[in-house]
Amino acid sequence: MTAALRFRNLTLGYDRHPAVHHLDGAVESGALMAVVGPNGAGKSTLFKGIIGVIKPLAGRIERGDPNPQNVAYLPQAAEIDRTFPINVYDMVSMGLWRRAGTFGGIDRGARSSIEQAIAAVGLAGFENRAIATLSGGQMQRMLFARLLLQDARVIVLDEPFNAVDAKTSADLFDLVRRWHGERRTVLTAMHDIDFVRENFPETLLLAREPVAWGRTANVLTPENLLAARRMCEAFDQQAEPCVDEQTSALAPRGGLADAATHQPRR
Amino acid sequence: MSTLYQIFIGPFTEFEFMRRALAGALALALGASPIGVFLMLRRMSLVGDAMAHAILPGAAVGFLLSGLNLFAMTAGGLIAGFVVALLTGLVARTTELKEDAALATFYLLSLAIGVTIISLKGTNIDLLHVLFGNVLALDDQTLLLIAANATITLVLLALIYRPLVIECVDPGFMRAVSRAGGPAHLAFLVLVVLNLVSGFHALGTLLAVGMMMLPAAIGRFWARDITRMMLIATVSGVLAGYAGLLVSFHFGVASGPAIILVAGVLYLASLLFGQVGGLVRQLFPGRHLEA
Numbered sequence: 001m002t003a004a005l006r007f008r009n010l011t012l013g014y015d016r017h018p019a020v021h022h023l024d025g026a027v028e029s030g031a032l033m034a035v036v037g038p039n040g041a042g043k044s045t046l047f048k049g050i051i052g053v054i055k056p057l058a059g060r061i062e063r064g065d066p067n068p069q070n071v072a073y074l075p076q077a078a079e080i081d082r083t084f085p086i087n088v089y090d091m092v093s094m095g096l097w098r099r100a101g102t103f104g105g106i107d108r109g110a111r112s113s114i115e116q117a118i119a120a121v122g123l124a125g126f127e128n129r130a131i132a133t134l135s136g137g138q139m140q141r142m143l144f145a146r147l148l149l150q151d152a153r154v155i156v157l158d159e160p161f162n163a164v165d166a167k168t169s170a171d172l173f174d175l176v177r178r179w180h181g182e183r184r185t186v187l188t189a190m191h192d193i194d195f196v197r198e199n200f201p202e203t204l205l206l207a208r209e210p211v212a213w214g215r216t217a218n219v220l221t222p223e224n225l226l227a228a229r230r231m232c233e234a235f236d237q238q239a240e241p242c243v244d245e246q247t248s249a250l251a252p253r254g255g256l257a258d259a260a261t262h263q264p265r266r
Numbered sequence: 267m268s269t270l271y272q273i274f275i276g277p278f279t280e281f282e283f284m285r286r287a288l289a290g291a292l293a294l295a296l297g298a299s300p301i302g303v304f305l306m307l308r309r310m311s312l313v314g315d316a317m318a319h320a321i322l323p324g325a326a327v328g329f330l331l332s333g334l335n336l337f338a339m340t341a342g343g344l345i346a347g348f349v350v351a352l353l354t355g356l357v358a359r360t361t362e363l364k365e366d367a368a369l370a371t372f373y374l375l376s377l378a379i380g381v382t383i384i385s386l387k388g389t390n391i392d393l394l395h396v397l398f399g400n401v402l403a404l405d406d407q408t409l410l411l412i413a414a415n416a417t418i419t420l421v422l423l424a425l426i427y428r429p430l431v432i433e434c435v436d437p438g439f440m441r442a443v444s445r446a447g448g449p450a451h452l453a454f455l456v457l458v459v460l461n462l463v464s465g466f467h468a469l470g471t472l473l474a475v476g477m478m479m480l481p482a483a484i485g486r487f488w489a490r491d492i493t494r495m496m497l498i499a500t501v502s503g504v505l506a507g508y509a510g511l512l513v514s515f516h517f518g519v520a521s522g523p524a525i526i527l528v529a530g531v532l533y534l535a536s537l538l539f540g541q542v543g544g545l546v547r548q549l550f551p552g553r554h555l556e557a
Contacts, residue, residue: 051442069443079438084307085492086435094432097443102428130490131435150443 002064004029004154004185005050009059012042012049018057019045021209029064029153030183032176034196034216037206038232043189046206047073047156050187065153069098072152074143074160082132088142089127092118095149117145122171137168144172155179157188161195173199193220207231277515283402284511290404290412290468291507291525294477297416298461299503300423300496302478303485304454307434307492311479312366316373318462318474320350322380325396325466330387336407340463347459350376380471399470401511401521412464419457426450431492469522476522477503480529487540502532 003026012020020042027033035043048054049061051073063071093106093114100106106114118124121141126134134142140160147155157176161169179186190196196203196216203216207228212219277284305314324346328338350372357368384393404412423430429450432440440447465474485499510525517524538545 053438053441071442073439073442075438075442080436081307081434084435085486085490085495086431087491090491091435094436094439097432101444102425102446146439 002029003027003062004031004064005187006062006064007059008062010049010056010061011058012045012054013057014045014054016057018042019208020049020206022059023206023210025204025210025213027185027187029185030180031202032180032186032188032200033202033204034188034190034200035204035206036190036193036196036220036228037211038229040208041206041228041232042208043206044076044158047075047158047187047189050154050156063154070152071154071156072147072150074147074155074157076158076162080131080139082134082139085130085132087128087130088118088123088134089114091131091142092145092149095146095151098150098152113149117148118142120148120175121145137164140164140168140172144175148175152184154185155187157186159189159191162191193225196220273516274512277512284515286404286409287401287511287521288508290401290409291511292504293409293413293416294461294464294468295481295503295507296500297419297457298465298477299481299485299499301419301454301457301461302475302480302482303492303496303499304430304434305458305478306482306486311482313369314458314462314475314478316369317347317351317459318466318471319377319380320369320373321347321376321459321462321466322396322471323376323383324349324380325471326380326383329392329396330383336405336411336467340411340467343463343466344459346376346380347462377471395470397470397472398520398522399466399468399473401468401525402514404468408467412468415460415464419461422453422457426453430454469525473522473526476526476529477507480526480533481506484529484533484536487536487542487544490542502529506532 005027007023007025010020010023011018019040023046035046037043045054049056051071093110095117096106096110096114099110115124115127118127121144123138123141123145126138126142131139131142144160147157160172164172176186176188188200190200197220200216202214203219204213205211205219205224205228208231211228211231212221212224278288279285302314305311321343324342324344325339326342327346328335328340328342332338350369353372354365354369357363357372358365361368363371380396381393384396388396426446426449429440429444429446433447433450437447461478462474465477469476481499481503482495484502485495485497488498489495506525506529510528511521513519513528514521514524536544539547541547
């Protein structure tokens, strides 16, 4: 097994405040992994780091496949301007960016794969509908169709089943299973613990720091979940600069100085 | 027949200045209307207006140094616009003022400075020329400048179209798949300035964005997808240019305002009767469909 992603003492954050702190480990190629944690645990931040939108404050992310186009990313829907006058077909066709780019043409083969992707998420007949007229669930189906077209080896989904009904999430999770069957690596941020227990073989429980990572049954224990919640409540505005034990053997690693800021030691 | 000919075509065959004005107005509409659609969709409608005012002191300094000289005024305008954009960004980033407030303060100051400079040296006619342009007095150079700007706009817009659209509708996706989003946005801003300069020469600083925003707003009432929106915007811009010049010719009113007023009439009609969100349609939506 090769690693699709490897985190090496990874710290990600904003304004020097870490949102993901000292994460170490590897995501095996072909893994189906849930990322679970309270709000503010750093799930979205981790994903943005993986696709390279934010740079690590410290440590690094190694990709098995260095081509950034081989990671497909589904953000939380809030980033889409839903009033923009564009229809479902054009929106889905963005998934062909890797093949078509800025200037490439959309030939007959590409058109048929667009239509197949739209049909696969159950939106056949919606091709000419403006995205402003879609419901939340239909919107999410459309974004999954775009992901299908992206045809990436690593797929990162940020809370894909929030605010969609049971039928929609079941349909969409079928696609996730299909990707898993195709040996693609899928990382999914999730809130529904029971759903994770039933459907994800592997889980990372995150509370800025990794609380536990491994087989889902071993990770989602009551103790771990409680610990995760406690750690997230302990966010400290007045945090001291973090001194990494790997850069300085002298300094102790502070328990609740997790929210520390990264800067050179004075 | 001959009366129709005299009303709709005669002015242009008879008078060279009308032909020039028509060419200028059409070129302006071709470039500015699609740009206006993107400005509107990016919720930057008023930014264009503010920038149009911001270029005035530069154009005025150019005027002060070398009279109504095309290149001096264009270069001055570009520099002034650039400085205001830079200062706005600086203030917004370093103080509590948000971008809109920072831009508002600078463009108002710019407008005041510009008008002061012109009134120091020029006549009221010059001031009117700068404020309202003079599409009836386009010389060869200005006409070429407007035509060149329209050409550059259409070509460059075609080149950056895909990343620009994606950047507008889903910036997160664009960031994830490509780095082209940022450069596309920058190129778009350059096009905005180019078309403001065109608009400045034809319609003056106060109405420069008229040829951008009114056609764009018209398009929004008739189309649900951006391609058709830009087409409708461009057609209404062209129509407003043509009809506005006729109105100006037959009724002896100022040409720039006449063009914008015709666009305004089209806009009001769209506001009332537009298929997409027009008022009449909202009041009487018709029977709903089966599915």
